[in-house]
Amino acid sequence: MTEVYLNVHVVIFGLREESLQVFLAPGDSNAWEIPGAFVQAAESLEEAAGRAIAVQLDRQHIYLEQLYTYGDPGRDPSKRLVSVVYFALVSAAFHGNLPEGRMRWFPVDALPSLACDHASIIAYALRRLRYKLEYSAAGFQLLPDEFTLSELQHTYEIILGEKLDKRNFRRRILQAGIIEATPHRRSGEGRPARLYRYRPDAVAEVKARRLFP
Amino acid sequence: MTEVYLNVHVVIFGLREESLQVFLAPGDSNAWEIPGAFVQAAESLEEAAGRAIAVQLDRQHIYLEQLYTYGDPGRDPSKRLVSVVYFALVSAAFHGNLPEGRMRWFPVDALPSLACDHASIIAYALRRLRYKLEYSAAGFQLLPDEFTLSELQHTYEIILGEKLDKRNFRRRILQAGIIEATPHRRSGEGRPARLYRYRPDAVAEVKARRLFP
DNA sequence: AGAATAGTGTCTCTCAGACATTATTTG
DNA sequence: CAAATAATGTCTGAGAGACACTATTCT
Numbered sequence: 001m002t003e004v005y006l007n008v009h010v011v012i013f014g015l016r017e018e019s020l021q022v023f024l025a026p027g028d029s030n031a032w033e034i035p036g037a038f039v040q041a042a043e044s045l046e047e048a049a050g051r052a053i054a055v056q057l058d059r060q061h062i063y064l065e066q067l068y069t070y071g072d073p074g075r076d077p078s079k080r081l082v083s084v085v086y087f088a089l090v091s092a093a094f095h096g097n098l099p100e101g102r103m104r105w106f107p108v109d110a111l112p113s114l115a116c117d118h119a120s121i122i123a124y125a126l127r128r129l130r131y132k133l134e135y136s137a138a139g140f141q142l143l144p145d146e147f148t149l150s151e152l153q154h155t156y157e158i159i160l161g162e163k164l165d166k167r168n169f170r171r172r173i174l175q176a177g178i179i180e181a182t183p184h185r186r187s188g189e190g191r192p193a194r195l196y197r198y199r200p201d202a203v204a205e206v207k208a209r210r211l212f213p
Numbered sequence: 214m215t216e217v218y219l220n221v222h223v224v225i226f227g228l229r230e231e232s233l234q235v236f237l238a239p240g241d242s243n244a245w246e247i248p249g250a251f252v253q254a255a256e257s258l259e260e261a262a263g264r265a266i267a268v269q270l271d272r273q274h275i276y277l278e279q280l281y282t283y284g285d286p287g288r289d290p291s292k293r294l295v296s297v298v299y300f301a302l303v304s305a306a307f308h309g310n311l312p313e314g315r316m317r318w319f320p321v322d323a324l325p326s327l328a329c330d331h332a333s334i335i336a337y338a339l340r341r342l343r344y345k346l347e348y349s350a351a352g353f354q355l356l357p358d359e360f361t362l363s364e365l366q367h368t369y370e371i372i373l374g375e376k377l378d379k380r381n382f383r384r385r386i387l388q389a390g391i392i393e394a395t396p397h398r399r400s401g402e403g404r405p406a407r408l409y410r411y412r413p414d415a416v417a418e419v420k421a422r423r424l425f426p
Numbered sequence: 427a428g429a430a431t432a433g434t435g436t437c438t439c440t441c442a443g444a445c446a447t448t449a450t451t452t453g
Numbered sequence: 454c455a456a457a458t459a460a461t462g463t464c465t466g467a468g469a470g471a472c473a474c475t476a477t478t479c480t
Contacts, residue, residue, distance in 0.1 A: 004253075004254055045285075066282065072258075084284070380461070
């Protein structure tokens with residue numbers, strides 16, 4: 001029997017220049033690739049994911065979640081390749097720690113030509129990210145440690161692609177109990193805004209009303 | 214580098230004798246195992262899942278969904294093993310097709326001693342199954358092709374572990390549009406009940422009201 | 427003073443959840 | 454006709470969604 005190769009890929013999402021972007025690595029020919037790494041015998045899948053991003057996994061600034069495992073024969077023409085795919089939300093504060101090399105950010109609505117089945121993997125990751133945002137308060141994972149409610153709302157609007165009502169957004173996100181006010185404020189143009197932060201003790205996921213109770 | 218072994222496991226759920234049960238294979242020593250198979254070079258992960266159950270995958274009667282990929286080093290003491298785990302809902306009509314051998318059904322609340330990390334995998338699969346039922350109409354996957362609303366409600370009650378209101382259940386499941394009435398009825402003790410069936414053209418998942426619209 | 431952004435409250439209408447009676451069949 | 458199960462409708466309360474004005478700071 002021929003060997004089955006196992007690697008890990010990480011779809012890295014970040015917020016840059018008012019848009020949702022993905023961090024990609026240059027591949028062979030002129031297609032880009034989702035950063036990946038082969039799984040070593042002694043490391044966990046998440047450690048392999050860290051090697052794929054080429055950073056130490058700092059869970060404070062990188063949210064990592066397993067997405068799906070792709071394994072169709074023929075997805076890679078050269079070998080039988082099974083890929084465990086993660087997606088990562090990288091806090092703006094952490095962008096500077098990502099590798100300088102030849103990797104680059106691309107807005108999700110202006111992706112370059114992609115290797116293998118990576119375009120459909122990114123499309124799926126994006127679908128899951130939007131879904132996750134609708135049912136949880138994960139948006140702050142893309143922001144600095146402290147942020148204003150307007151920034152958070154703006155993040156949701158960018159990712160979901162629609163305008164949200166300010167009063168309803170504030171009411172819901174606050175009564176979800178995921179974030180809390182800090183004593184700090186951010187000055188700039190206009191009235192200074194109160195800064196909020198994630199409550200690490202909060203339950204990560206707020207359950208939506210279920211369908212068949 | 215030592216080799217990384219890749220296999221597929223399937224947590225098989227079925228409804229038997231008024232309880233939710235899992236179909237397990239005998240392992241070494243006297244622990245039981247979630248049925249599994251090593252991934253061959255030329256087959257897809259789902260084909261490997263079919264081999265694990267030792268049946269041809271009949272999607273009409275077996276609902277199969279990828280659950281999670283487990284890969285911590287040390288989860289198997291003898292080798293580095295990465296397992297892609299699926300869960301399956303097997304229609305009552307199909308139970309007879311499952312392999313006769315030494316495999317056996319166990320109620321989920323009376324599991325035997327399990328190998329490796331299989332107990333926690335089943336616990337996770339069960340959590341996901343309950344969650345799935347709350348937000349979708351997947352319960353009929355465990356029933357025969359045609360079923361009464363009382364049977365369907367009963368299925369939900371067994372899996373969710375709580376009594377549901379009959380009128381509310383009917384109203385919600387019908388207006389979800391996942392099932393449709395057939396002209397048939399089932400006679401027995403008491404008034405005969407109308408039989409329903411799944412609508413294959415229906416959208417599989419009904420979206421719950423989202424949290425941040 | 428004006429421009430810019432932050433911050434706040436109410437009303438309506440939909441839908442989830444609780445609840446009891448009638449209808450149809452079999453023995 | 455008694456026993457068993459199927460089938461059906463209404464009311465109430467909570468919360469989602471729409472909506473406009475005041476507050477604070479900077480230049």
